[in-house]
Amino acid sequence: DAKTTQPPSMDCAEGRAANLPCNHSTISGNEYVYWYRQIHSQGPQYIIHGLKNNETNEMASLIITEDRKSSTLILPHATLRDTAVYYCIEWAGANNLFFGTGTRLTVIP
Amino acid sequence: SAVISQKPSRDICQRGTSLTIQCQVDSQVTMMFWYRQQPGQSLTLIATANQGSEATYESGFVIDKFPISRPNLTFSTLTVSNMSPEDSSIYLCSVEGPPRAFFGQGTRLTVV
Numbered sequence A: 001d002a003k004t005t006q007p008p009s010m011d012c013a014e015g016r017a018a019n020l021p022c023n024h025s026t027i028s029g030n031e032y033v034y035w036y037r038q039i040h041s042q043g044p045q046y047i048i049h050g051l052k053n054n055e056t057n058e059m060a061s062l063i064i065t066e067d068r069k070s071s072t073l074i075l076p077h078a079t080l081r082d083t084a085v086y087y088c089i090e091w092a093g094a095n096n097l098f099f100g101t102g103t104r105l106t107v108i109p
Numbered sequence B: 001s002a003v004i005s006q007k008p009s010r011d012i013c014q015r016g017t018s019l020t021i022q023c024q025v026d027s028q029v030t031m032m033f034w035y036r037q038q039p040g041q042s043l044t045l046i047a048t049a050n051q052g053s054e055a056t057y058e059s060g061f062v063i064d065k066f067p068i069s070r071p072n073l074t075f076s077t078l079t080v081s082n083m084s085p086e087d088s089s090i091y092l093c094s095v096e097g098p099p100r101a102f103f104g105q106g107t108r109l110t111v112v
Helices: none
Strands: A009-013 A018-023 A032-038 A045-050 A061-064 A070-075 A084-091 A103-108 B004-007 B010-013 B019-025 B031-037 B043-050 B068-072 B075-080 B089-097 B100-103 B107-111
Touching: A009 A018, A018 A032, A018 A084, A018 A103, A032 A061, A045 A061, A045 A070, A045 B100, A070 A084, B004 B089, B019 B031, B019 B089, B031 B075, B043 B068, B043 B075, B075 B089
Parallel strands: A009 A103, B010 B107
Antiparallel strands: A018 A070, A032 A045, A032 A084, A061 A070, A084 A103, B004 B019, B019 B075, B031 B043, B031 B089, B068 B075, B089 B100, B089 B107
């Protein structure tokens, strides 16, 4: 069973920030929060990951609550090419990733 | 980082036949993972393949149906045997390249 909980779908207007929430209330101390996305059945693409501090890279920002039970992925200026299924995953490395059902983000022109 | 090449990218196969999918990585990796993604569904792990040992299969997947080879640290194959239409899926290989996992582009299999 998936250990993270995400809304099944979200819409976002093009050019606006997309905020994708994830609950991971049972995350272990050594597990990171990873975000991947899958565009139209291509292979999953890494976006960002973090342990407890907020993180930012060229693709997105990751905000993790202080108790680490939830996080938010932020795409600052969503484009049509960001339409995809976004997966939030708890992972300590050294084993396979467990994919839940993810959030289907649709960016609307 | 790791670059993964999967072949074929897609295929249409007759029921009862077998298809072997190849996964080539541009660096040596200890573990390789094979996933299945059925239409409209998320990814499900089929098995973990370590070089020099038999693959470890997840519940619901058996070696006779999905034999895996791992002859060296950069290559693996997954065979889908005696195919039926229910095997129509995307099959993906993945490797761990800390701190992240990398995925091939997948093999889209249609069984008719």
